[in-house]
Amino acid sequence: MTKTAAVGAAVDVVGVTKMYGPLVAVDDVSVRVAPGEVYGILGPNGAGKTTLLRMLFGLIRPDGGEIRVFGRTWDEAGVHTLDDVAGFIESPKFYPYLTGRQNLEGLALLDGSGLPERIDEVLEVVDLTGRDGDKVGGYSYGMRQRLGVAASLLRSPGLLVLDEPANGLDPAGIRDMRALVKRLAASGLTVLLSSHHMDEVEEICDNVTIMNRGTVAFHGTIDDLRAMAPDPGHVLRTGDDTQAMSIGRTRHPAVGVEHAPEGGLVATGSERDLAAYVADLVRAEVPLLAFTPTRTPLDALFFMLTDARPDDVHLPREKQVVR
Numbered sequence: 319m320t321k322t323a324a325v326g327a328a329v330d331v332v333g334v335t336k337m338y339g340p341l342v343a344v345d346d347v348s349v350r351v352a353p354g355e356v357y358g359i360l361g362p363n364g365a366g367k368t369t370l371l372r373m374l375f376g377l378i379r380p381d382g383g384e385i386r387v388f389g390r391t392w393d394e395a396g397v398h399t400l401d402d403v404a405g406f407i408e409s410p411k412f413y414p415y416l417t418g419r420q421n422l423e424g425l426a427l428l429d430g431s432g433l434p435e436r437i438d439e440v441l442e443v444v445d446l447t448g449r450d451g452d453k454v455g456g457y458s459y460g461m462r463q464r465l466g467v468a469a470s471l472l473r474s475p476g477l478l479v480l481d482e483p484a485n486g487l488d489p490a491g492i493r494d495m496r497a498l499v500k501r502l503a504a505s506g507l508t509v510l511l512s513s514h515h516m517d518e519v520e521e522i523c524d525n526v527t528i529m530n531r532g533t534v535a536f537h538g539t540i541d542d543l544r545a546m547a548p549d550p551g552h553v554l555r556t557g558d559d560t561q562a563m564s565i566g567r568t569r570h571p572a573v574g575v576e577h578a579p580e581g582g583l584v585a586t587g588s589e590r591d592l593a594a595y596v597a598d599l600v601r602a603e604v605p606l607l608a609f610t611p612t613r614t615p616l617d618a619l620f621f622m623l624t625d626a627r628p629d630d631v632h633l634p635r636e637k638q639v640v641r
């Protein structure tokens with residue numbers, strides 16, 4: 319990426335660095351989000367995602383580089399940098415003893431640009447119609463996240479920034495949040511979201527920056543990412559691993575067959591080569607007990623590009639270190 323500000327970009331982060339003492343939390347990172355796209359910042363814990371979004375929101379200042387939001391910088395435009403922007407860092411906060419609707423009414427009043435008549439509309443977008451009269455204290459975590467999105471939409475933003483919106487949600491909450499972001503994207507809204515989840519970014523985003531320890535480990539389209547992904551690995555459980563291994567090594571050089579640390583074998587190769595190998599095992603009457611994918615190729619790539627361990631990346635928010 320060239321280090322010049324882009325004309326017409328919704329967000330243009332150019333060579334931004336942020337230090338915390340000796341720690342370089344964000345190291346010369348550039349990210350360009352075009353209007354109308356859904357852009358993902360993906361990375362394991364501590365990669366620098368939230369720090370980057372905090373700088374965009376003006377909550378902290380970069381030590382170097384420049385951030386433009388719809389062409390505006392904090393130095394030039396001050397708080398007007400966020401005129402057309404909405405979203406939240408980490409989790410949105412609401413008054414638990416007020417209803418969802420009352421919280422939105424309060425926000426609409428405070429934020430002159432949020433029209434009270436939009437409340438019904440945004441509640442419907444986030445699928446909270448019918449629950450708006452309940453106190454927020456009784457909402458699930460997923461409902462609160464969706465209310466946060468509703469609060470953001472009140473001001474009809476041009477850019478919605480979401481920091482790990484699906485983090486800490488149960489599977490149904492994750493599904494609802496993804497569906498919501500997809501609906502918003504389909505309506506033409508520009509969305510910048512951070513995530514721990516490769517599958518979330520793959521499902522929702524057009525472009526992605528993968529961060530690791532403050533630096534950019536990958537930058538490009540989801541298709542570019544897919545093209546880089548390694549062949550899928552499969553765990554193979556057989557009644558005769560020795561013979562299965564020997565058939566693999568002698569007759570299927572394009573398939574890698576190794577002993578899996580947890581028992582059984584791991585076979586890697588293209589789908590076609592794996593299918594031929596398995597067919598051969600069946601022909602040789604090697605008892606086949608299981609053939610299951612280890613992890614998706616994109617997940618495997620994510621672990622290769624970052625220091626994430628599979629266990630690191632699905633920690634719910636409440637289990638993470640609170641700063």
Ligand SMILES: Nc1ncnc2c1ncn2[C@@H]1O[C@H](COP(=O)(O)OP(=O)(O)OP(=O)(O)O)[C@@H](O)[C@H]1O
Binds near residue numbers: 363368638
């Ligand atoms: N206020 C702070 N003071 C000191 N160090 C900080 C502070 N905020 C963040 N860091 C450090 O900066 C690095 C990047 O943190 P950041 O929160 O941006 O990562 P992240 O990718 O958002 O991770 P997570 O997914 O866990 O939120 C981490 O090493 C973190 O410990």
